[in-house]
Amino acid sequence: MADVWVLLLILAFFALCVAFVRGCESIIGPDDAEELAPPAEADADREPVRAAQ
Amino acid sequence: MTAAGWAQLIALIVVIGATAPLLGRYMANVYEGGPSRLDRVFGPVERLIYRACRIDPEREQRWNVYALSVLAFSVVGIVLLYLIQRIQSGLPFNPTDMANVAPALSLNTAVSFVTNTNWQSYAGESTLSHLTQMTGLTVQQFVSAAAGMAVMVALIRGLSRAGQRTLGNFWVDLVRTTIRILVPIAFVFAVVLIATGVIQNTHGFTTVHTVAGTTQKIPGGPNGSMESIKMIGTNGGDFFNVNSAHPFSNPTKFSDFLELYAILIIPFALAFTFGRMVKDKRQGYAVFSVMFVIWLTASLFTIFLEVGGNPKLDARGVGVTQTVTASSPGGNAEGKEVRTGPSGCGLWAASTTGTSNGSVNCMHDSFTPAGGMVPLVHMKLGEVSPGGVGVGLNGLLILAILSVFIAGLMVGRTPEYLGKKIQAAEVKLVALYILVMPAIVLIFIAVSTFVRSVSDVSLLNPGSHGFTELVYAFTSAANNNGSAFAGITANTAYMNTALTVTMLVGRFFLIIPTLALAGTLVRKRRVPESAGTFPTHTPLFVVLVIGVVLIVAALTFLPVLSLGPLVEQLSL
Numbered sequence: 101m102a103d104v105w106v107l108l109l110i111l112a113f114f115a116l117c118v119a120f121v122r123g124c125e126s127i128i129g130p131d132d133a134e135e136l137a138p139p140a141e142a143d144a145d146r147e148p149v150r151a152a153q
Numbered sequence: 154m155t156a157a158g159w160a161q162l163i164a165l166i167v168v169i170g171a172t173a174p175l176l177g178r179y180m181a182n183v184y185e186g187g188p189s190r191l192d193r194v195f196g197p198v199e200r201l202i203y204r205a206c207r208i209d210p211e212r213e214q215r216w217n218v219y220a221l222s223v224l225a226f227s228v229v230g231i232v233l234l235y236l237i238q239r240i241q242s243g244l245p246f247n248p249t250d251m252a253n254v255a256p257a258l259s260l261n262t263a264v265s266f267v268t269n270t271n272w273q274s275y276a277g278e279s280t281l282s283h284l285t286q287m288t289g290l291t292v293q294q295f296v297s298a299a300a301g302m303a304v305m306v307a308l309i310r311g312l313s314r315a316g317q318r319t320l321g322n323f324w325v326d327l328v329r330t331t332i333r334i335l336v337p338i339a340f341v342f343a344v345v346l347i348a349t350g351v352i353q354n355t356h357g358f359t360t361v362h363t364v365a366g367t368t369q370k371i372p373g374g375p376n377g378s379m380e381s382i383k384m385i386g387t388n389g390g391d392f393f394n395v396n397s398a399h400p401f402s403n404p405t406k407f408s409d410f411l412e413l414y415a416i417l418i419i420p421f422a423l424a425f426t427f428g429r430m431v432k433d434k435r436q437g438y439a440v441f442s443v444m445f446v447i448w449l450t451a452s453l454f455t456i457f458l459e460v461g462g463n464p465k466l467d468a469r470g471v472g473v474t475q476t477v478t479a480s481s482p483g484g485n486a487e488g489k490e491v492r493t494g495p496s497g498c499g500l501w502a503a504s505t506t507g508t509s510n511g512s513v514n515c516m517h518d519s520f521t522p523a524g525g526m527v528p529l530v531h532m533k534l535g536e537v538s539p540g541g542v543g544v545g546l547n548g549l550l551i552l553a554i555l556s557v558f559i560a561g562l563m564v565g566r567t568p569e570y571l572g573k574k575i576q577a578a579e580v581k582l583v584a585l586y587i588l589v590m591p592a593i594v595l596i597f598i599a600v601s602t603f604v605r606s607v608s609d610v611s612l613l614n615p616g617s618h619g620f621t622e623l624v625y626a627f628t629s630a631a632n633n634n635g636s637a638f639a640g641i642t643a644n645t646a647y648m649n650t651a652l653t654v655t656m657l658v659g660r661f662f663l664i665i666p667t668l669a670l671a672g673t674l675v676r677k678r679r680v681p682e683s684a685g686t687f688p689t690h691t692p693l694f695v696v697l698v699i700g701v702v703l704i705v706a707a708l709t710f711l712p713v714l715s716l717g718p719l720v721e722q723l724s725l
Contacts, residue, residue, distance in 0.1 A: 102256040103239060107232065109260070113654075114228045117661050121220050124669035127581050131318065131676060 154460050155477055158496025161410060162452065165500070168414055169421055176418060177425025177437070183333045184306045184326070184430065195332050202328050213319035216672025219307055220665055222323035223300055227267050227661070230293060234263035237289040238281070247282035248357030249372075254280060257649040264653045266293040268660035269301055269541060271383070271390030271511055271635035272652060274643040278372040278393050283355060286392060291379045295339070298386030299330035301543030304664050305423065306330075306430075308547055311671030312571050313431045315679045320671050334419075335386060342415055343381035349411070350404035353377035376401055384415035387541040389511030389635040397501075397514040398490065406492060409514060413501055416510045420444070420539035423546045431571055435690035440549055442695045447538035447702065448507045451531045456499035458524035460484040465725050488519025488639070499524070506531040509541025511635025518613075518622065518639035522725065525638070526718035529625055532632045533710045534702050535590065541633065547667050549698075551586050553689065554579065554670075556701045560687050569686060572679035582670045589662045591709040593655055594631045598624055598713065606647050613640035617724070621717035626652065631659035 182189060203210055214222065238254040241247060254262070258275055265272040266289070277286065303326035310320050347353045356373025363369050376392040380402055383390060397403040397412060424444060428437015462475035462485045477483035482494030489498045498515035505512050506528040517525055531538065537549040554570050558580055561568030568575040601607045601623055612619035618640075625638040630652045637643065643652065688694065 106235065106256050106260050110228060110231055110235075113657055114224055117224050117665065118221070120662065120665050121217055121224075121669075124582065124585075124665055125217060128578050128669055128673045 154456055154496050155482060155494065158456065158460075158494065158500075161497060162456075162500060165410070165413060165417075166449075169417055173418060173422040173441075174425045176422035178429060180334060180422060180426040181429035183329055184309075184426070191333065198332055199328055202332075206324065208322070208324045208328075210322060210325045213322055215318050216307070216311075216320055216668045216675070219320050219323045220668045223304065223664060223668075224661065226296075226300060226323070226327070230267040230296065231263045234266060234289045234293060235259050237285050238262060241282045241285045244282065244284050246284035246287065246355065248355065249282070251280060251282045251285075257646055258644060261649040261653045262290075264656050265635065266290050266388075266390060267297055268633050268656045269297040269386070269388060269509060269544070270630060270633040270656045270660070271388045272630055272637070272643070272656065273390055273394070273635070274649055274652070276394035277391060278374070283374050286379060287375055290390060291382060294379070294382045294386050294388040294390065295331055295335050296327065298382070298388065298542045299327050299335060301541060302330045302334070302423075303327050303543070304667055305543035305546050308550060308667055308671040309427055309430045311674035312550070312573065314675050315572075315677065317675050320668070320675055335382065338419075339378075339382040339385045342385060342411070343377045345411060346380055346408055347377040349408040350400075351377040351380050351408060352401045372401075380412070381415070383512060384412050384510070385419060387416060387420065387508045387510040389505065389509075391512060397512050398516070403514055409493065409497060409501075412512070413504055416504050416508055416512070417448075417539060419542045420508050420545050423543070424539070427546060427550075433571070433690065436571065439690045439695050440546070440553070442692075443549060443698045443702075444537065444539035444545075446695070446699060447534065448503065451507060451527055451538065452500050452503035455503045455524055455527040456496045458521055458527065459495035459499045461521070462495075463521055463725070485519070485521050485524065488516030490515065502528045503531060505636055506634060507536060507538040507540070509536050509544060509633045509635070511629065513636055513639075516639040517625070517636065522618075522621075522718045522722035525621065526714065526722070528636070529621070529628060529718065530706065530710070530714070532628050532634050534706045536632050536634065537702060544633070544663070547663075551583050551667065551670065552702055552705070553698055555583050555587065555705075556694070556698045557687060557689065558583070559701060560697060564687075566685055569680055570689060572682065573674050573677045574680055578673050579670060582666045582673070585666045586663055586670070587705060589666075590631050590659060593658045594627045595713065597627045597651055597655055601627070601647075601651065604647050606645050610645055611642045611648050613642070617717050617721040621721065624713055624717050627655055630655040633659050
């Protein structure tokens with residue numbers, strides 16, 4: 101029974117973390133189209149993490 | 154301070170100064186995905202993992218998906234490690250017949266290792282099987298460190314990219330950090346440490362007859378492999394209860410030096426990684442300077458306070474010598490080995506608390522009150538000097554953003570950091586980050602003083618020293634450090650639960666605003682540098698950041714320190 105309570109406690113904490121993520125999303129707000137660079141500029145600036153060849 | 158003490162400190166600085174830039178460059182290349190001669194070795198392994206886990210390495214994530222990936226990975230890690238401990242008696246590699254671990258202690262240990270804290274409410278050699286130590290704890294020592302570094306690289310991408318939405322892929326960053334950085338370095342260190350005498354076997358206890366005519370049980374186990382990543386990943390959890398004060402974990406003066414170097418090298422090198430990734434090495438030098446100045450100051454304070462010893466012993470003339478002799482390193486000798494001495498011990502204490510390592514080679518509870526306060530304060534600074542792998546640099550970059558905000562307030566100008574405007578959303582997230590740790594520490598300290606089991610069972614000492622033990626425990630847990638003041642019995646229902654919650658909040662409630670900050674910064678376009686831009690690579694900025702670090706900590710923690718180590722020192 102103790103194991104079940106422990107697992108519920110872990111899940112409850114991580115549910116709280118997900119709610120915290122949502123809270124931070126509201127602080128940031130939606131993407132501002134003016135802020136985001138046009139695709140060409142964004143691509144030039146990007147340094148993607150590539151898988152090793 | 155003895156000549157040997159100075160030699161150790163200077164040698165450490167020289168070796169770190171020579172190797173940190175090289176490692177920093179290598180790590181930057183790993184995170185930028187640049188071609189490497191090692192691709193032939195690591196590439197197939199990575200592709201195998203990606204295929205097995207169905208990871209698309211080309212697919213990048215926004216900050217919230219990155220954060221949810223970190224959370225998902227961590228919750229699975231906690232559940233698995235918890236279950237391993239709960240059923241360890243029925244699993245193989247249990248030559249010492251260890252019983253299943255109790256639920257509260259299993260949860261505390263699982264959370265401790267997944268959060269990279271490595272707080273140990275148990276004695277490893279008398280609680281856990283070899284399998285639990287190998288597949289449970291040691292695996293988490295690798296991946297929890299890698300997760301911290303992944304979050305760090307996401308924040309750096311937030312600063313280095315402009316006008317974008319994504320921060321990379323958490324799973325790719327996790328795999329690359331583990332495969333290309335932690336595993337190779339830890340393997341080399343493990344071999345060298347084993348060569349110095351750190352044990353690595355699958356034995357249980359060996360009964361021996363001592364020269365005093367009694368019998369003693371000598372523990373065995375796969376310690377070398379754990380000892381290595383314990384240091385490299387700034388984890389700190391040891392196979393043995395007394396950590397690196399145990400001769401099987403730290404057998405010689407050379408192993409002591411190597412382990413000290415292993416604690417510090419990646420955190421310092423990450424400053425150079427940062428400089429390369431933001432395409433301005435001067436920014437990396439500035440960050441390195443802040444880390445180095447605080448670390449060196451804390452080290453020298455701790456060393457000299459311990460070398461100075463206890464003034465009460467000299468004044469009373471009780472026949473205790475604290476001066477250097479042929480057979481004694483002098484100073485405050487309680488809780489220290491002769492081979493380590495107060496200088497070697499002080500240097501280790503400052504290094505382990507400036508990072509989120511938490512290993513010890515002597516007992517911090519036996520320090521002089523002022524000497525013990527320095528490691529405590531060092532943790533309260535947020536462990537940014539040089540900090541735990543990944544999370545330390547995160548903390549310092551966030552304090553740098555706070556510093557430019559304060560500088561901006563002084564001159565009435567919108568602050569910028571690396572060309573990104575720091576506005577309301579960023580400052581709110583920085584404030585969240587800075588408030589979480591003190592809040593959880595101070596609330597739990599206050600509540601714990603009213604809990605009967607804490608005063609009756611957990612605290613070894615009454616009065617201000619006992620209070621310091623409590624303050625140290627929650628500060629260590631909230632900063633994911635893991636070291637203890639040694640005078641506290643933490644394996645009680647209350648302490649296990651309270652410290653579990655503290656470690657969880659201290660890890661994930663800092664990671665989430667960090668990633669959110671990266672998410673808002675990555676969208677911003679870069680503002681061209683102008684005559685009014687406050688430069689962030691100058692000595693003035695270094696001094697400003699150090700000042701902000703000290704002032705934030707002092708304003709938050711001076712009252713609680715005055716009730717613990719300060720009043721104890723004044724009562725000497």
